[in-house]
Amino acid sequence: MILNSLSLCYHNKLILAPMVRVGTLPMRLLALDYGADIVYCEELIDLKMIQCKRVVNEVLSTVDFVAPDDRVV
Numbered sequence: 001m002i003l004n005s006l007s008l009c010y011h012n013k014l015i016l017a018p019m020v021r022v023g024t025l026p027m028r029l030l031a032l033d034y035g036a037d038i039v040y041c042e043e044l045i046d047l048k049m050i051q052c053k054r055v056v057n058e059v060l061s062t063v064d065f066v067a068p069d070d071r072v073v
Contacts, residue, residue: 013037025062048073 016031016039028039052065052073065073 008038010038016040018042025060029060 014035014037016028016036018040023040023042025041028041031039048067049065052067055064055066056062057064067073
């Protein structure tokens, strides 16, 4: 089987999808610590993402998207 190097392989992966009020970053980080291979955040509106600035969070080893009002999206 040939896979595109830019695609994400879901074969034999443990995946955590967003749940109501449980898709926060701390919950996703805990899921990764406890063995999840792939975690997702809640649905984001693309217009809001366009307005954000991409910031690398060195403390959490994540990428944050910061809105003009300084809130992390």
